Amino acid sequence: MDPVIVVGAGPVGLTLALALAAQEVPSVVLDESGGEDERRAARTVVLRPDTAALAARLGCTTLGDEGARWDGWRLMRRKQPVRRLPLSVEGFPSPLHIAQHALSRGLREAIGKTSLVKVVTNSRLDSLEQDRGGVTAHIKGPGTAYWRGSHLVGCDGARSTVRKLLGVRFPGRTAVERYAVAALRAELPWPREAVLHRQPPWRTGGDEVAARPLPGGVWRLDWLLPARGDLVTPDALVTRVREALAGWCGQTPPYELLDTGVHTLHHRLAQRWRVDRAFLAGDAAHLLGAAGTQGLDEGIRDVDNLAWKLALAWHHGATETLLASYQAERRTAVAARLRAADQSLPILRGGGGLRGLLPGSAGGRDTLLADGHLGQGPLGAPPTYPNSPLAAEHGQGAAAVGTAVGAPVADVRVTTPDGTAGRLRDRLGRGRLLVVLVAPGTAVWDRRHWLKAGVMPRLAAAVEELPADAELLVTEGYPGASAHNVLLVRPDGHLVAAFGGVHPQELRAAADAARGGAPSGAAASAGDRTANVN
Incomplete structure (x- = not known):
């Protein structure tokens, strides 16, 4: 079967290629550049724990060497400290701050270790054609004139050629915020802490200046400027x-x-994220960044959502429901993020009218700022998909746990039936559903006993009969769950359903819903062909 064509070799496109490779799907990455990323110390990105974990899981080794996790978040107003929040503690995980070129280099190095990704440099997309069997991408470059793919994903940035060729409109707001930026090496009073200073007392402070640490005593400073x-x-x-x-x-x-530099933030949202076999992801699909929101975070979440669906389509065929769920889930989530940022800006920037004069309003603004910068609340928390087209029906065996249906599951410690122990997050992204049994005591029981005890044999038999590839895991405990609760988890870590015990028919129905139903015979047989990207 033909590989997936990825247009664009920025962090989103490279992450997508690696995520597909992790699920044994080949890809061709069309890279306009010569294969090297511009080194800009002032061009950095902040990754939340979920997106940083995905990049690490895919083999990006520069995160630990060249990224900085903050020990704390400090807010100041005028001459006074207002709030200090310790990070890397339960409930307040630390973001990862890294230069974008270092992130891209780590992703390229990971790609160099797999034979399933072919990066074609100096290749600019010129046109594309779609038919029932795939996509043909015509390029301008010194090598091959065209590539044939099963699907195509435009990860080619804000001026996306893919989006323009598909005729997709990109409405939104221009110049929402503007910043002056500087990267420098200096010794500041708060090592390893990020600082946001509102209304600083010096002449050129403006309304807001932020300082974010990087390794080696380097800091990135951002000054909020008038939008125009x-x-x-x-x-x-x-x-x-x-x-x-x-x-x-x-x-x-x-x-x-x-x-140094100056950059302007825009808020835009593509009207469509999919046209037949072509998809949009990252800045090609959305632009955001005001009030501390992170565009690259959302681009990597696009990848996490789309990769397993393309992998399922590539290997086994896919229904229209499954492929359409990418736009339904991700566009809705990003639209909510943009809406939250747009609603917060008048309050944060002094245009909130009477709301800004209410008691406690300063604390509310502080919370909003922390949410955006630290990845909490509507401005930054990982997305949930409660109204997904892939949602399962609520059956009699359904149980409530500490995670809502459609939300990311907690990263608990799990054990496989062969005795391998690890974190639940490490089992994600392999193209399989996860079935997690909550069984207190399994950590101290001999594995030979608990594999044959209680509900385990019946659950193992039910997992074998599921209509999609699935892996059975056991955990000592899960937030809000009782003994013998069973959780069904998507390959991207979102909860499909939870059950009070073993309910084979309901588990099977939920697994079928998670894959979008059974693909047609023609689509299912498409994944039986062998791919070649050489």
């Missing part, structure tokens, strides 16, 4: 740097300025 203001000259940026450092340290300490 004057150009920021290099001299003006140096003045901002010196006054900010002096304001925080008492006097301007020695520093090394590494990089």
Whole structure:
């Protein structure tokens, strides 16, 4: 069978290729560049725990070497500290801050270790054609004039050629926020803590300035600018740097300025994320970033959602319901994120009217800012898909656990029937449903006994009869769950259903719903062919 064509070799496109390879699906990545990413110290990304874990699971080794996890989050207003939140503790996991070129390099290195991904450099998409059997991508470049694929995914950024060729509109708001940025090496008073300073007292502070640490004593500083203001000259940026450092340290300490820039944030949402066999992901599908939201985070979540569905289609065929669920789930989730940011901005930026004068409003603004920057609440938490087309019907055996249906499951410790122990998150992304039995005591029982005891034999037989590939796991405990509860989890870690015991028929129906129903015979047989990307 033909490989999946990925257009664009940024972090989203590279992550998608690796996620497909992890599920034994070949891909061809069309890279306009020569295969190297521009080194910009001031161009950094913040990954939430779920997206950082996905990149690590796919083999990106630069996260630990060149990324920084913050020990704390500090909020200041004028001359006073307002709030300090320790991170890396339960309930407040630490984001990962890394230069984008370092992330891309780590992803490229991981791709170099698999034979299932072919990166074609200096290849610019010129046109594409679709038919019932696949997609043909015509390119301009020194090599092959076209590539044939089973599906095509446009991960080619805000000016996406794929989106334009598909005729998809990209409405939204222009210049929602604008920032001046500097990367520098200096010693600041809060090592390993991210700082947001509102209304700083020095002349060039503006309304807001943030400092985020990177490894090696490097910091990224961001100044909020008027959305449509004057150009920021290099001299003006140096003045901002010196006054900010002096304001925080008492006097301007020695520093090394590494990089500067100005960037403008837009909020846009593609009207369609799928046209037949072609899909959009990342900045090609959405732009966001105001109030601390992270566009790359959402792009990687697009990948996590789409990869297992394309893998299922590639190996076994897929229904229209399964393929359509990508747009239904992800576009709805990103639209909610954009809506939350747009509703928060008038409050955060002083345009909230009487709401800004109400008692406790300052604390509310502080919470909103922390949510966006730390990945909590409507502005930053991982998405849920409660109204997914893949949702299972609520049967008599359904049970409530600490995770809502459609939400990401908790990362508990699990054991496989062969005795291998690990984290639930490490079993994700392999193209299989996960069936998790809550069985207190299994950690101390001899495996030979618990495999044949209680509900385990009946559950193992039920898992063998499921209409999709599934892996059986056991856990000592799960938040809000009782003994013998059974959880059905999608390959991207979202809960399909939970049951109070073993209910084979309901488990089977839920698994069938999670795969979008049974594919037609023609679609199912399409995955039996052998792929070749060489």
